[in-house]
Amino acid sequence: MIKRFSRAKRKARSTRKEVNAGRDAPLGANRGAVVRSHRRPLQERWFAWRRHHSQSAADSLSKVLQQPLASAMTWLVLGIALALPTSLAIALNNLQDLSGRFDDPARISLFLEDQVTLEVATDLAQELRFEPEVATVELVDREQALIEFRDGSGLGELIDSLPQNPLPHLLVVTPSSDTPELVDKLRGRLNEFPWVDQLVVDAQWLERFQAMMQLGRQVVLLLTLVLLAAVVLVLGNTISLTIENRRQEIIIVKLVGGSDAFVRRPLLYTGLWYGLGGGIVAALLVLLATQALHGPVSNLASAYSSDFRIRGLGVFDSLQLVLSGAGMGLLGAWLASSRHIRNIEPV
């Protein structure tokens, strides 16, 4: 909390000459100097302010490191609390990635009326290709489809015995985008076309999936808020204990004219170090978890002949995680110290 002087500086001061220089200006001598001395020049105070910042930062860091076990516990608690929502968010992102990999996820099947000939169907397909919401249109010829069905189903003889082809011509329309709104709009548009007997959207599962992802994101957001609050409270509690341990020191500093800000500064840095450490632990935990899952996920993906790979936190995101930990630390320390320091007054 209070600056300690380096050995080198002590040596410098112990030369006789400097002491004598001090003695030449007796204490409380010169009235003008006395009055000035209680408020130093702005520039000098600015330098002193910066010095006290670096001093507080270094002092509080060494105090945190002096209790490695207690500090490590705090870092671990904060790290876990930060890693949990981060991991969930990563899981959601990967699911989203995965859903994007399904081929033609939203498809609309247009079953045309029985009397439609192949020429009409071809013309209709051609017409549909000019629609802005349509990416591709595939025409499935009814004769072709019957042959495929007969070969694929093993019901060849039964199908051969049918008096006529029961299958209609089919147009498979792929929308230009997967968004539910666009698919809905396209469906309405397609219903207006002639010769359309039945219209089936293949992608209702996708809408449900999107809705579930939306819900998942809300849950993660809520969980994040709750856990961030927990982080702030844990830190606030740690800082409160620190304040209680230094009660006498704070009183003495206030007695000799230390402001609340002067007392608060090293405590804010203590919070910053705890938060920063917690953020680093969280980033490491997330990294370890994604590394551990990388192999199994790859194996699973290749079993489905997919090249899907789990996507962890990038450098930028990890940095953001560490910084948000530091921010929470600062916030917790601020809340705790402004609540307590004000109430610690010399009595």
Add this chain to the structure above:
Amino acid sequence: MISFERVSKRYENGHDALREISLDIQEEELVFLTGHSGAGKSTLLRLIMLMERPTRGRVTVAGVELDKLRRGAVPTHRRSIGVVFQNHKLLMDRSVFDNVALPLQIAGYKDRDIVRRVGAALDKVGLLERERALPMSLSGGEQQRVGIARAVVGRPLILLADEPTGNLDPELSAEIMQLFMDFNRVGVTVLIASHDLALISQLRHRTLTLREGRLVSAGNGISARSD
């Protein structure tokens, strides 16, 4: 330099620590404040350094009416006053040097000036050789002198001392008092609360006497009005 106008202080438990105190202490004066324990000496000092606010009346220090000082201005006010406490109030885990340097760090002095001034203050109280010691390893008298060095290192206008010789033997007490008189000689206004009447009477300075919160004697009769 210090003036009280009809100042009363009643604590929350209903105890009247000070009743209608009026007094003036001039610049560069050295004044003793005496009375039995519980007579209100400490309360009077605490009002000057704003550890308490008066219930009624007005305290003025160095031309500043203290009741007009907001909370944020209290630290600056305290920096203009040096205080010596009976129980020293030193930071036990910091060296003598760091203890004395504290007010200068708070005020924002340069390192070079801090080293110079702390050296001068410790030299004055005769503890230059012990600057790296921890207060715990010092005797009571030495700890008191560290407290004095800390009180004067910022060259305050006013020096307050609450029972500075409380637990010291007569010889050490006389030495401590001599220090205060030296500071007074170079222009510091000094107010010493003490019940050591034998010592005070030798020193021939104005003595204010409190009894049950009232000012019963204003020393030389200068500018003390007790209602």
